[in-house]
Amino acid sequence: MRxxxxxxxxxxxxxxxxxxxxxxxxxxxxxxxxxxxxQFGELLCLERRRAERSRKPFLLMLFDLEKALQNDRTGHLxxxxxxxxxxxxxxxxxxxxxxQESILGVIFVEIKPDGxxxxxxxxxxxxxxxxxxxxxxxxxxxxxxRMYLQPDSVANWRRWSVLYRDLREREVAxxxxxxxxxxxxxxxxxxxxxxxxxxxxxxxxxxxxxxKGPVFFRQSRVGxxxxxxxxxxxxxMHEVNDLNVHKQYIQRFIAGQANSSESAATIYKIQDDPRxxxxxxxxxxxxxxxxxxxxxxxxxxxxxxxxxxPIPYEVECYDIWHQRRLLEVKPGITGLWxxxxxxRTTFNDMVRLDLQYAKSWSIWLDxxxxxxxxxxxxxxxxAY
Numbered sequence: 001m002r003x004x005x006x007x008x009x010x011x012x013x014x015x016x017x018x019x020x021x022x023x024x025x026x027x028x029x030x031x032x033x034x035x036x037x038x039q040f041g042e043l044l045c046l047e048r049r050r051a052e053r054s055r056k057p058f059l060l061m062l063f064d065l066e067k068a069l070q071n072d073r074t075g076h077l078x079x080x081x082x083x084x085x086x087x088x089x090x091x092x093x094x095x096x097x098x099x100q101e102s103i104l105g106v107i108f109v110e111i112k113p114d115g116x117x118x119x120x121x122x123x124x125x126x127x128x129x130x131x132x133x134x135x136x137x138x139x140x141x142x143x144x145x146r147m148y149l150q151p152d153s154v155a156n157w158r159r160w161s162v163l164y165r166d167l168r169e170r171e172v173a174x175x176x177x178x179x180x181x182x183x184x185x186x187x188x189x190x191x192x193x194x195x196x197x198x199x200x201x202x203x204x205x206x207x208x209x210x211x212k213g214p215v216f217f218r219q220s221r222v223g224x225x226x227x228x229x230x231x232x233x234x235x236x237m238h239e240v241n242d243l244n245v246h247k248q249y250i251q252r253f254i255a256g257q258a259n260s261s262e263s264a265a266t267i268y269k270i271q272d273d274p275r276x277x278x279x280x281x282x283x284x285x286x287x288x289x290x291x292x293x294x295x296x297x298x299x300x301x302x303x304x305x306x307x308x309x310p311i312p313y314e315v316e317c318y319d320i321w322h323q324r325r326l327l328e329v330k331p332g333i334t335g336l337w338x339x340x341x342x343x344r345t346t347f348n349d350m351v352r353l354d355l356q357y358a359k360s361w362s363i364w365l366d367x368x369x370x371x372x373x374x375x376x377x378x379x380x381x382x383a384y
Contacts, residue, residue, distance in 0.1 A: 034078075034082060034095070034096055034097055034104070035094075035095065035096030035097065036096065036097055036100060037096070037097045037098065037099060037100040039096060040094070040095075040096030040097055040098060040105055041098075041165055041166070041169075043094050043096070043107070044060065044094070044098075044105070044107060044163070044165065045165075045166045047094065047107055047109060048150060048163055048164070051150055051320070052319075052320045052321040052324075053321060055319075055320065056109075056110045057110075057111060057113055057149060057150055058107055058108060058109045058110065058111060058149075058150055059107070059108040059111050059119065059120065059123060059147060059148070059149050059150075060105060060106070060107055060108075060147070060148040060150070060162065060163060061105065061106045061108065061123065061124075061127065061145065061146070061147050061148075062098055062103050062104070062105050062145065062146045062147075062148075062162070063081060063085070063103065063104040063105070063106075063143055063144075063145055064102070064103050064143065064144040064145075064146070065077065065078065065081065065102060065103065065104060065143060066102050066103075067142045067143075067144075068139055068142035068143050069101075069102075071139075071142075077135075077139060078104075080134040080135055081104060081131065081134070081135070081143070082095075082104070083134060084127070084130040084131045084133070084134045084135070085104065085106055085127065085130070087130050088123075088126045088127045088129075088130040089106050089108060089127075090108075092109055092110075093106055093107060093108050093109055094106070094107035094109065095107075098162075106127075108123060111123075113149065119149075120147050120149060123147070124145070124147060127145070128140075128145070131143070146162075148162055148163055150163050150320075164327060167327060167328060177361075180363060181303065181363070181366070182300070184304065184363065184366065185297050185298075185300075185303050185304050186298065188294075188297070188304050188370075189294040189295070189297040189298040189304065190298065192291075192294045193294050193295070193298070196291055196294075199288075199291075200291055200292070203234055203283065203288060203291070204234070206279050207234060207235055207277075207279055207280075210277055210278060210279045211235075211238055211239070211277045211279075212238075212239050213235055213238070213239030214235060214239075215234065215235060216232055216233070216234065216235060216292060217232070217233045217234065217235040217236070217237070217289075218230050218231070218232060219231045219233070219311065220311070220312060221309035221310065221311060221312075221331070222309060222310050222311070222312055222314075222315050222326060223301055223302070223309055223326070223330065223331055224326065224327075224329070224330040224331065225326065225327060226315075226326060228312070229296070229299075229301040229302075229309075230301075231293070231296065231309060232292035232293055232295055232296055233289045233290060233292060233293065234283055234288065234289040234291065234292060235277075235280070235289075236276055236277060236279075236280025236281075236283050236284050236289050237275045237276055237277065237280060238275055238277060241275040245275065247313050250311075250313070250314055250317070251313075251317050253347055254314065254317040254318070254322075254347045255317065256346065256347070256348075286377050286378070287338075287376075287377045288377075290333055293333045294333070297332075297333065302330060302331050302332055302333060303329070303330040303331065303332040303333075304332055304333055304334070304366065304370060305332045305333070305334055305335055305357075305365075305366040305369050305370060306329050306330050306331045306332025306335055306354075306357070307325045307326070307329065307331050307332065307335055307337070307354035307357070307358075308331060308332070308335065308337065308338075309331035310326075321351075322347075322351050324351075324355060324358075325351050325354040325355060325358075328355065328358035328359075329354075329357065329358045329361065334369060334370065334373045334376075335353070335354065335357055335369060336353040336354070336356060336357045336369065337350045337353045337354065338369075338373065338376055339369055339372040339373055339375075339376045340353065
């Protein structure tokens, strides 16, 4: 994303509720009609989903008029800005209120980001030139422009989450449900840490006696909304090993290029990995190496149920639609993938299971997955 404001915007955008009485288009004067916030938001969501699949990016340009409208007694400002925006955009582009009576938005569809001059700069120059012909300099100074290019990196979530306003609105509407899920996580992780502490003590001793190195393996992982956190596991590998082995494998796996020698059915983990210790093989087979992650749950970095948190170099290989698994729900210790496929599924199928979970989430679904997890651990089916 390239941010190009005429003036720095302060604070966060407010995602308000939509009025049920608001018409599909809002008339300004006698000449123009602007799509309302709800309609524009729906079109933005559809365009984002199209871009995720087609890989043809779009550019969202927002015009914050709030301060400029404070001095507008006649209503001409909106009319002038709107006519400038229409003249600087194509008929196929989408225009309307991003935030009703406050922020106008334009979606420039199917743009070509490659070129000698960044497309954001080209469009910004064209739009500001059109605005300068219709507005006074003092009016122009009071308008803030922001630009968001999609696709972009999940690491920039907090800067370009305006593209995912449907998820932001879902968060606002689901505060109570998320509070219930968080309470469930706290009770569950505290109970698990208390009940399993003797077992974890024995496992820690076996790890220490069987190979050199620390008991715990700490690794940076990508969490909810792209936030990095320190992920905990019992160490299952020798202390000195080549991390590029897994990096190269996971890159091939995400691209669907895992070779046939690794299995007829593509798997998410390397089989017969020489870096794994003898006790580590048992821990991985039974998933007991995951027990320290109850601490991550208690610290609110993870949930009991959710998508597995990826390593940063995995996210670098993601297609744009894969990133949604990090944007919709908090990562978890177990999930649909662990109990319905585990390492036997393709990466795309794993992501689809994560998105299916996010779409159909409920406390009952979490309980069902948690009840099915022990069987998946004991059977070891798909674990390596």
